[in-house]
Amino acid sequence: xxxxxxxxxxxxxxxxxxxxxxxxxxxxxxxxxxxxxxxxxxxxxxxxxxxxxxxxxxxxxxxxxxxxxxxxxxxxxxxxxxxxxxxxxxxxxxxxxxxxxxxxxxxxxxxxxxxxxxxxxxxxxxxxxxxxxxxxxxxxxxxxxxxxxxxxxxxxxxxxxxxxxxxxxxxxxxxxxxxxxxxxxxxxxxxxxxx
Ligand code: HEM
Numbered sequence: 001x002x003x004x005x006x007x008x009x010x011x012x013x014x015x016x017x018x019x020x021x022x023x024x025x026x027x028x029x030x031x032x033x034x035x036x037x038x039x040x041x042x043x044x045x046x047x048x049x050x051x052x053x054x055x056x057x058x059x060x061x062x063x064x065x066x067x068x069x070x071x072x073x074x075x076x077x078x079x080x081x082x083x084x085x086x087x088x089x090x091x092x093x094x095x096x097x098x099x100x101x102x103x104x105x106x107x108x109x110x111x112x113x114x115x116x117x118x119x120x121x122x123x124x125x126x127x128x129x130x131x132x133x134x135x136x137x138x139x140x141x142x143x144x145x146x147x148x149x150x151x152x153x154x155x156x157x158x159x160x161x162x163x164x165x166x167x168x169x170x171x172x173x174x175x176x177x178x179x180x181x182x183x184x185x186x187x188x189x190x191x192x193x194x195x
Contacts, residue, residue: 010160010161010163010170013170014173017174021178022181024185025188026119028188028189035127037131038087038131040191041131042087042088043191044191045087045138045141046089046091046194046195048080048141049080049083050091050093050187051113051183052141054097055075055077055109055112055113055180056075056077057098058106058109061103064103067160067163068156068159069159070152074113074145074156079140083133083139083141086133087138104172105176105179108175108178108180109177109179109183111156111160111173112180112184117153118149120141120142123142124142124143124144
């Protein structure tokens with residue numbers, strides 16, 4: 001029997017090996033009834049803001065900047081902060097969950113944030129239809145990047161794959177992604193308590 005060894009790209013491994021966490025996020029979002037009213041939506045926006053702060057803290061790694069040279073077009077914490085202002089909320093916490101996250105794990109966290117811009121297309125429509133929000137008021141953090149969601153996403157995946165990480169380093173990126181999902185999951189599980 002001929003054994004064929006399939007070597008997956010990092011982007012493919014990330015998708016496959018974190019898909020159970022993605023499913024869990026969808027379930028948590030459903031449970032939180034994010035679009036049922038503005039209060040729930042505002043708490044979800046707080047979660048987005050805190051998560052984006054965690055992720056953007058990782059942009060400071062020089063190695064991250066080398067692999068992902070277009071970091072300046074990414075990240076949505078300022079958009080989320082403006083949305084919170086629209087919604088009359090001022091974040092009370094300055095805690096950053098990624099102070100001890102190193103490289104290349106940092107790339108896994110950024111993967112979670114960048115990938116979430118795809119699902120955000122659906123969330124953006126809900127925010128518009130159910131709550132009357134827009135890219136100019138309250139739902140900036142869910143709006144597409146000016147260049148378009150898919151284009152910016154594909155460029156991100158390509159950059160990860162072009163880095164040619166060893167299997168061991170790929171494992172670390174995947175662990176970072178699992179940790180990122182875990183952090184967002186904790187925020188979603190505790191939406192009511194976020195201030
Ligand atoms: C109701 C909530 C959500 C929906 C409906 C949703 C939906 C989607 C969809 C449609 C895609 C594109 C799949 C594809 O083209 O292959 C996607 C990708 C992705 N989403 Fe979500 N999503 C949700 C929540 C989240 C959350 C909360 C996160 C992270 C915090 C997240 C992270 C990701 C990631 C990382 C990808 C990229 C997967 C890949 O590697 O291709 N999603 N999502």
